[in-house]
Amino acid sequence: LFFDRPTEPCFMQKGEEKAVFEVPDHYYPDKYKSLSSTLSNRFGSDASRTIPVRNISLPNLSLPMQLPYNDQFSLFVPQHRKMSGKLIDIFLNMRDVDDLMSICSYCQMRINPYMFNYCLSVALLHREDTKGLNIPTFVESFPDKFIDPKVFRRAREVTNVVTPDQRMPVVIPPSLTASDGEPEQRVAYFREDIGINLHHWHWHLVYPFEGDFDVVNKDRRGELFYYMHQQIIARYNMERLCNNLGIVTRYKDFRAPIAEGYFPKLDSNVASRSWPPRFAGSTIRDLDRPVDQIRADVSELETWRDRFLQAIENNAVILPNNTSMPLTEETGIDVLGNLMESSIISRNRGYYGDLHNMGHVFISYAHDPDHRHLELFGVMGDSATAMRDPVFYRWHAYIDDIFNLYKSKLPPYPAATLDFPGIRVSSVGIEGPGGNNTFTTQWEQSTVELSRGLDFTPRGSVLARFTHLQHDEFQYVFEVNNMSGQSVMGTFRVFMAPKVDERGQPLSFEQQRRLMVELDKFSQPLNAGNNTVRRPSTESSVTIPYERTFRDQSARPGQQGDAASAEFDFCGCGWPHHMLLPKGTTQGYPVVLYLMVTDWNQDRVQQDTVGSCNDAASYCGIRDRKYPDRRPMGFPFDRTAPANTLSDFLRPNMGVRDCSIRFTDATRVRRQR
Ligand code: CUO
Structure with missing residues (x-):
């Protein structure tokens, strides 16, 4: 229930079993207080099961509650990271599952839904007593992060006028964020693929960079940050070559305009806003957004970058006590990965800063660096949407280049x-329906469930049908x-x-x-x-x-x-x-x-x-x-x-x-x- 219909209060929601939470009176947020007796009567009698929620003494939630309920949430924004780090800690430290349920039912209507979903997911994943619990796939909770908003209007129409057993899937047209006049559109099916974006969101969920030390400090996490993103770039480049595009150009001059524009055509259901676009030729600028507690100059990115390059040059990083720690063949890449992202296990965040994350932040605010237009961040600001934008690959190609610079200084393998x-x-080869050593691909249509993400609409399944790339299986x-x-x-x-x-x-x-x-x-x-x-x-x-x-x-x-x-x-x-x-x-691409x-x-x-x-x-x-x-x-x-x-x-x-x-x-x- 905490994951379904994110902005509907959990004491109103009914899952498949028609269970509802029965929460202590003071848990009701103000807007529902006057209704509390009506609401609990109504759902108490309608639901086959009520789940009593324990009345606990509530921890201090003031930090995570600073993020407005109807705002966007970004792991890349340092202040958001602090807030979510705190909330994850609170969730992890609840004595048992009953207390966790209690704090969750209190938080669910008060904490920003994106942040709530993220922190609860991290906590369930890392608590001993909740491991193995199912969590609905993120695309079902927040389909608005993946799917054209036109679909939701049609889905509301369907849920209101068609009974569940008669509903046909709502069809999402193949990616239409740009016309054929935009060469980058040729690889939109890759960038905007729901599964690819889900993978990226999950990866950052499994490898958070803030919060409990042990949760962050996973085996070789810095190296995996390097490798997983390196593979994304390699895959994207091969995809580009298949589409007559050259390999991606690194985004390395932070003063130069970004040639590629991107118009996401996504709406945030929670924030009731459209994701802002980035016009072609935008340049990142110094940030001063008090609302996000961000003040940062482009020159900071350059300073961090230079320190990074210096560390690679010296094959050593400077520690907070000013001593120098050599990078070893075995762990050097892991140390650099954690400095780069950067996470709380960065060896020296004060000196090497936060190059990768802040790159996301600068780019995602290029359209409104000083908040004068009251705009939210663009898709680069969210790990669930970043891979949609061509500039994601330009940024990560540059990050990868820095790692590669380090790797290229290591001796070749003997x-x-x-x-x-x-x-x-x-002998090496494959067998498949295309014959020996020919891989075969085509488009495929699949469906995804939308109903969990449709707040305040009638119940029952509603599917969206979308088109994606697919291959024939082979051996x-x-x-x-x-x-x-x-x-x-x-x-x-x-x-x-x-x-x-x-x-x-x-x-x-x-x-x-x-x-x-x-x-x-x-x-x-x-x-x-x-x-x-x-x-x-x-x-x-x-x-x-x-x-x-x-x-x-x-x-x-x-x-x-x-x-x-x-x-x-x-x-x-x-x-x-x-x-x-x-x-x-169609002629067969040589690999x-x-x-x-x-x-x-x-x-x-x-x-x-x-x-x-x-x-x-x-x-x-x-x-x-x-x-x-x-x-x-x-x-x-x-x-x-x-x-x-x-x-x-x-x-x-x-x-x-x-x-x-x-x-x-x-x-x-x-x-x-
Ligand atoms: Cu996965 Cu830049 O790290 O997005």
């Missing part, structure tokens, strides 16, 4: 690190010869990269390694002699299944016990499976498929992962566990190598195959279970 003696990859077929004379365990690392640039010129190793997209990583026993390894694409360690991204109503667990959806929150993090592959082209087999005994991390949500570990890690691979993230392509081409780089335990991705411009309708 042969001993790359090799797996006795193991020879003799990898790998032939590996084990000449070691005994059976061994290998780690299979599968990547894909483009072969040529936008002018059709072959890519050098250095260009190609940065475009390598991880498709899968798994451990595999190898018997002595020849082994044929078949691996279904659906098993990818990068993606989560379609059902988990969207939880379409037919597969929706939540209502009693579908074990597959337990631990939804962490499991909700993962690249959406329908976006595993880039779109390709190279790459396999490396390494020694699992050297890669493995001793831990028990039974029952943990671990099927999208590559970009999301494993809940409550260490990152399940000892090698640096992105290995072996995270470092430069003395190779001109990919073939120069190959060793016996690696293999490649030229493949193509063939796109058919047709739409199939997903068969819902």
